[in-house]
Amino acid sequence: MNSDARRARFERLAPAVIDAVRRYLARRTDPATADDVLSETLLICWRRLDDMPEEHLPWAYGVARNCLANAERGQRRHVRLLARISRLDPPPATVDGPGPPDGDLERALRSLTAKEAEILRLWAWEDLAPAGIAVVLGISANAASIRLHRAKEKLRKTLTSSGHEESTEGSRP
């Protein structure tokens, strides 16, 4: 592919990738890290444009996921500094947009393993089918399908039991 065609393809793909990856990152990290990781993700998408499959969003999420993991590995080394900064300059709460906070759901998600919760987020928030989830996580479509099914079951079960225990709480819809 010559360089003009390459640029044209990237310019065509990029707006959708930017929109999707911005959301992906806004759901998982603070705004400053999200900006950095978005730039890095786009750079890699541009450099590896020829590897990008037709179904490009799950692939781009996979790149963003790796970049975010890298960024967070680096940040862990400065964790004490970050903790200090967040005390001095607390990030805005992320719950100002969607409806009233769903405390039961948050608790239920926290009780799942990180992998289970992530599969559910990819399914509900990124709107991915098992095949797409498989691309993001680098697992087989079959495995993604089974894990998604189990995670849904587990979340449902947790929600049902917490609903019984905390039915007196006013924040439940």
Place this chain on the structure above:
Amino acid sequence: MTDDDDLRARLRRADPAASLEPASPDQVAHLVEEAMSRTTRRWALPVAAALILIAGGTAWAVTRPATPEPVAAPTPSASASASASGTVVLFSTGIQAKCREPEPQRLAESADFAFEGTVQKIENGRVTLTVSRTFRGGAVGTVEVAQEGESSEQMLGSGKFEMGRDYLVAAADDTVMICGYSGEADSIGLRDLYEAAF
């Protein structure tokens, strides 16, 4: 599968990005341009990076194959420091006008010194790395690199040397190789590139 629909709807109501404004067209254009130009333009800025090899660097300089004269002549101050301390000074000539996709073959052909190291110290624009592995060239304990300013975009990953991080650095003909050939050790694809080349 109405159970599934309910669960999904409930999860979606808790989506933290639900209120995220879409990026403005200007932002999108800026991000796109930045991604494309970081490999073709900003990466090729002439960076005044000088590698000073200490502890073993001299031996390597004596035994390495003869190389043609560097394109950029060493500045007087640099050569003075070289003769005073008996170390080798390497420059970035910034001669590459445009970057191609990094290729292991090119790295293998061009690099006459390549190492992995951790940044121990950054002082007065001089970065000291402890070498943990040498891919090519003689064994060296420590490498010093002059880092100009805060914004040099010579490294994959963090863009510049940062305290405590690991880097893979290649040098050719007395110059630091940029354009995707040097950067943070965990930059995607960089280690694979080095493993394939050396």
